[in-house]
Amino acid sequence: MKEFAYFPGCSLEKMAESYHLSALETTKKLNIKLQELDDWNCCGATTYFYIDELLAYTLCARNLAIAEKTGLDIVAPCSACYKNMYFTAAHLAKDADLAEHVNFALEEDDLQYNGQVNIKHLIEVFAQDVTAEEIKSKVTRPLEGIRVAPYYGCQIVRPQKEKEDVEQPQFFEGILSAIGATPVNYPLKMRCCGGSLIISSRTAALSMVRNLLQCAVDSQATVIATACPMCQVNLECYQQQVNQEFGANFSFPVLYFTQLIGLAFGISHKKLGIGKEFISFAPSLLQAGQRKD
Amino acid sequence: MTDTIAFSQEVSNLLHAAEGEPTRACIQCGTCSGTCPVAGYMDHTPRQIIAMINAGYKDQVLESNTFWYCASCYHCTVRCPQDINITELMYALKRYSIWKGKHKEGLVGPTFSEAFVKMIVRGGRSFEPILAPSYIFSFNLREMLQEVTNATELLLKGRLPVIPARIKRLASFKRMIGRIIPMGGLE
Secondary structure, eight states, X not given: OEEEEEOOOGGGGTXXXXXXXXXXXXXXXXXXXXXXXXXXXXOOTTHHHHHOHHHHXXXXXXXXXXXXXXXXXXXXXXXXXXXXXXXHHHHHHHOHHHHHHHHHHHGGGTOOOOSXXXXXXXXXXXXXXXXXXXXXXXXXXXXXXXXXXXXXOSTTTOSOOSSOOSSXXXXXXXXHHHTTOEEOOOTTTTSOOXXXXXXXXXXXXXXXXXXXXXXXXHTTOSEEEESOHHHHIIIIITHHHHHHHHTOOOOOOEEEHHHHHHHHTTOOTGGGTTTOSSSOSHHHHXXXXXXXX | OHHHHHHHHHHHHHSTTOOSOGGGGOOOOOHHHHHOTTGGGSSSOHHHHXXXXXXXXXXXXXTOSGGGGOOOOOHHHHHOTTOOOHHHHHHHHHHHHHHTTOOOTTOSHHHHHHHHHHHHHHHSSOOGGGGGGGTXXXXXXXXXXXXXXXXXXXXXXXXXXXXXXXXXXXXXXXXXXXXXXXXXXXX
């Protein structure tokens, strides 16, 4: 059994609870244990960096220090949490002065960070820590006939960490194929959902969401799969606003990739948090089932 | 000419761990502006902002909406042939314009991010409903109604928290933050 320190992040407590539930259910099937980090704090999204950089690093470092005590690597299901923690660790490793200053602050909370933690996004666990064969071996209800748009979004792959492909990665498609679904060619898979611009610059964000939805329609996908709570909310919950703003008529399901895996593993809808979405995926599932028969 | 050099240096000093003056490496190829999904909404495209920094247009840069429209998608950054971390540059300009009190009127970004940070400093975790007052009043009537409709649906689907989450070790957490920033400004 593999074990990770799990950093759910604030969104997964409520807004994206279905991501949390499906992450735990599907990893359990694959013999991976996600041990929630004790007393974790908010990663700061992007806004800490708008106010004070040192504060931003310190708040991320607190979570890294707590994880370090467990001896486990961190897994974050949210792309923004992942990016913040990953690059905080990278900066602290390179800059001894910064690390010293951050550790000076951490002392107040009886913590210290020594640079011993690796940070992974949840989707990387599915792409790297288990093989496609292991995933396939757990599939009881393959998602045959379901065309899925693999939406990477931004911060899983950007900024670049080492030499990995930041323009046309394929690991998401690999996971979808393993559960029997058909990953479609989704040309905008690496484009941004607008992130927090949905609050601060509404029109700009809605136009970005519109483009992503239109591209999914054009790709003849039946569902968009995401790996980030921010992307899910922007793409799904703001469709009515997109329709109003642009005279469109979108009603396009957007699920977490872990919910799709869970469906293929035969896990119940309730356990996967299916039913909490604004736009139901059930009709597409039925349709696919009918086509199969 | 001395002013010209000063502003690009000032900006470099805002960038953590930057060596030299990153904006000086810019060859004005425009890959960033061509890549940016929000460029069409910005007063000046990212390429223009860098040119303006290098030319010493300090006031015009700080008063521009450009960096407040940056969604932090890092698409420009991974494509820049000169390896300029343009997204981090946008963060730095946000911080600087807040600090200088120079940012453009009517932007949601500065008040929203300050409200967000204050919220975390108080409780350690995010609680979305508390943020609404920082932006809702800048919305027009239609946007306000959209937001209310969405919040209602989220609530009905059990996706909106009603009780603020807090971390356990809040007192030591606050002392930790106190070693970074004077708490007076954020309490």
